[in-house]
Amino acid sequence: MAEASGDRVAAILALVRRNGRVTVEDLTVRFGVTPQTIRRDLNDLTERRLVARIHGGAVLATGVENVSYEARSQMAADAKAEIGRAAADLIPDNASIVIDIGTTTEAVARALLQHTGLMVVTNNINVAAEMRAYPGIEVVIAGGTVRQADGGIVGEATVDFMRQFRPDHAVIGVSGIDSDGTLLDFDYREVRVAQAIIEASRNVIVVADATKFGRTAPVRLGGLGDIDVLVTDRCDDERLRRRCREAGVRLVEANARRPARTGRAVRAGA
Secondary structure: OOOOHHHHHHHHHHHHHHHOEEEHHHHHHHHOOOHHHHHHHHHHHHHOOOEEEEOOEEEEOOOOOOOOHHHHHHOOHHHHHHHHHHHHHOOOOOOEEEEOOOHHHHHHHHHOOOOOOEEEEEOEHHHHHHHOOOOOEEEEEOOOEEOOOOOEEEOHHHHHHHOOOOOOEEEEEOOEEOOOOEEEEOOHHHHHHHHHHHHHOOEEEEEOOHHHEOOOOOEEEEEHHHOOEEEEOOOOOHHHHHHHHHHOOEEEEOOOOOOOOOOOOOOOOO
């Protein structure tokens, strides 16, 4: 029996807050109603500025402020773990790597703990705390202003610090990827650091789960042409696939079979 309209809408909102993204198809099956009914529910939530519509579903509305670190840690947690493992597969032992701020980049850090001979430079206190105890990993932490909300280190001192390095790999998180391939985030100070990391790195890996596709944020970090690899859990957006091909970006979907680790770095187009 289908839920009452108000209960169903509240349940949909709870799902979006937990997972970051919902689809009309999944919600139709879950609640036993028609796609038209689900679209009306999503339109209602959109009008109340609680969700934002995307092709085939909706994501959590963000406006100009990101959701809390605790909420982001829980959103799409399984997908982020898969992304972390897939991104770690692209990084060999005995490499230098910069790991940026974000809950998805933290998943990559956890997946790298069994690597050896790594030099990890980070402006993420959570990453440093996770990796520091492992003897095969040297951790270098940036100076700057620590954001109380999530342990990210930002500011001009952080930008200058990152410019001292020329790492083999960089792992960057984003808050959204626009339909035209623009990489987006919320904090311009964080973006300045990420841009410095991208400029300095030989191989730039952006990690983003599928909830980030079509998600808006006010600050432009860069474009697909600035990176080498995009690692996600899945990509159902054909426009984004096409833009990756046009930009020469390797698209890695974690839900597909992952290549075994090798002793060399994997470059875009390899």
